[in-house]
Amino acid sequence: MNLSLQSIVKRFDTVTAVDGVSLEIRDGECFFLLGPSGCGKTTLLRMVAGFCAPDEGRILFNGQPVNDLPPHRRNTGMVFQNYALWPHMTVFDNVAFGLTVPGRTCPAPERRERVGRMLKAMHMEDMARRKPNQLSGGQQQRVALARALVIDPACLLLDEPLSNLDAKLRLEMRVEIRRLVKQLGITTIYVTHDQKEALSMAGRCAILRQGRVEQVGPPRDLYERPANRFVADFIGGANLVPGKVRAVINGLVTIATAFGEWTARDLHGAFQPGAAVALAIRPEALHLRASSGTDLNRFAGRLTETIYLGEATEFWIRMSDGFVIKALESGPGIPGGPALPAAAAPAVEIPFHVNPDDVIVLAAE
């Protein structure tokens, strides 16, 4: 089913939760709504499910407006953040519920067969007689998913489905949900505030802020070509350095900043000399060791913090004007560079350089 949201607006009292959102979600696509809490992503999902009505705009399922269709006639399958398993029913009855409602009632043998098949797909066939409170978080999650999928919904709605699981289980379920959705080819809308979840699972992803769409695209586009400062910072946490365009020559832009001149590839061709801009530089784009190559984007600053993260180490480097730029190095220490004993760290003057391809120029806003 393809799904179309047209200029959706939703207000709660004085707060505008969703402010003119338009999205086209294609048949069979795994579409993510990503944003910080309070950005309106859950409200948007609930409007698709029919639990609240937009104040303005239209929602279309396969071209048919559904604004006035009550939730129970929309044929969506939703997984709630708290799973919403009915505590007075067994796992089997929870999953079978959707096959006992008007319009979807099917004979008992068929029902048993379909529920059994779904529980088996979720590796939950042994738990059918249990009550939800006898299940672990991960098991409840699987039941909630089975309950939503057993009715063959036109689209699957997931509201932060992994937020109540521990870190290890979350990684496992990520893979599992991705596999399921791909296998079933079902149109899916997935709400999350976790950028890693979105980057690793999404076909396409919409970034929301304060009820507005900031950017829509595949994960790689969002990460490598953020449309603005918010997206650059929200996904991957870029260093944002303010500056002014000095010249545009041969597809290369030179930008003056408080601690030196930067060179970046001009992708948009939209910057005129004198324009105020912001540079977005990913921490992992900073190379902390001297290497051959061009002399572009070579700087040095004082090391103020070293944060050990296990698979990587983060370095905070204070530039001459006081701006702190963050660098991320995989592996222990700095290969080939000077050893950095923690105690001596603050005194060390540390050089780094950045490839012009990794410097993203954004409007200053």
Added chain:
Amino acid sequence: MKNTGAILIAAAILSLLGLFFFWPLALTVKSAFVFNRQWTLAIFRELVQNPLYIEGLLNSLALAIVTTGLVVCMALPLAILAARFDFWGKTWLTGLILLPMILPPFVGVIGIRQILGHYGVINAVLVNLHLMDWSQTVDWLGRGRFWAVAITEALHLYPIFYLNAVAAIANVDPTLEEAAENMGCAGWQRFRRITLPLIMPGLFAGGTLVFIWSFTELGTPLMFDYLRVTAVQIYNGIQDIGDSPLPYALVVVMLVASAGFYALGKGVFGRSGYAMMAKGSTAGSMQQLRGARAGAAFGLFAIVFLLAILPHIGVILTSFSQAWYRSVAPSQWTLEWYRQALGHGLTLPSIRNSCFYALLAMGADLILGVAAAVVIVRSSLHWRGALDTLIMLPLAVPGIVLAFGYITMSQPGRLFEGLNPTDNPTFLLIIAYAVRRLPYVVRAAVAGLQQISVSLEEAAENLGCPPVRTITRITLPLISANLMAGGLLAFSFAMLEVSDSLMLAQKQAYYPITKALFELFQVLGNGPYLAAALGVWSMLFLGITLLLANRLLGQRLGAVFRL
């Protein structure tokens, strides 16, 4: 939920409340101010100039103050013990001390008179010890019987305060107290400066209920022949309601006073309570008592319990005694009174009547209560808070006032003439019981709905279940324990209702249990014994229902008795 549905339900409930709650009250108030078709304050002037009525009012006020004081002294220490400490026997002691609620205090009067009277147990003990002679016995009830009334009421009402207090204390986030302790404030200091202010709203809620209840209590003073209280004066005024407007004025005074106390308890002191950042996990903060301390806690509970069931023991012994006169215990035992009670024209029919009235009232309360709770908790109507407040108002209006209102509105020539209770009080009794107990059922249902997440209902709708079916398949099963408990409470309180029953049931064929008890007690000879037997039956009956309610609702029983 859809707003049109919510508005329809709310409108239906409000019109029922309007017809059978606000209309009778308004009519009563109007009757107090209109004499010979003219608005006047003459009736109140007459009231103020009558020392009898002033004395009645002062006595009622004094009774309420003393009763509430006694209740707080008895119940607060018990509540603190129950909410904060663990000791041997606590589980069943905390259940046992709720028992006194199962009998209207005025039935206990039969027992108390046996114990404290001229020829009663205490005097018999003293005579047996050769400390006294039968020719110069003391009437321990006291001359004015004021204290007898106050103590009897306190022994009946303390569980209401106790439940409120326990709930309030258990709700205090233990980390708030730990924070105080961490800063060096412990023990009594901590209680006075942190705990007490936090539980104050809960205490005031319980205290207000007790205060209004004892201020307007009719049965107990009536049975003790303590007639100079406003409630009894109103009761006696029904007979000449056609001639004298004075009872109207008395009712208005009582209504204004009760509503004032309610507003005071809810608005000024009660507020809405403090929101705790975290729910108190009582398991961690429960302190284990051992040895002498455990013994003291046990003793305190046991003493209060024994005192509270003393009247009931008196009733039970009376019902089995051939004669109980100038002796510590009955000298001869018999089942004769039960045999006679079975055949008496007042007893069995009254039980049948009461069950019928109470069942219908409970059914009405459950239907209205669930509907109201769904609107209050689940709808998005802006004035659903106001609806909640309106439905709670019957708590602020004494039964005697409402019953008087019903009599007023069914006087000849009025709109509801056809319902006049002198002919057949069935409809008005059921309505009276239902209106008075609706707040308890609504609170129970609201508490249930607030506990279940909306997403449980949304999940059903998402899977294709229409809204009404969602309520029957998901919502109602999930709150069934609350509904059963609320229903049982509505039922047992309807069985116990005194003032409505005494005032509205005027023909023997329609007497409910309480009215039958009262009438039997007045009969010379075997009357009090038959009343005692009937009292024992109703005790058994109500004891079982309350035990069930406690089982179903557990710790949350307190929530039902809050304002």
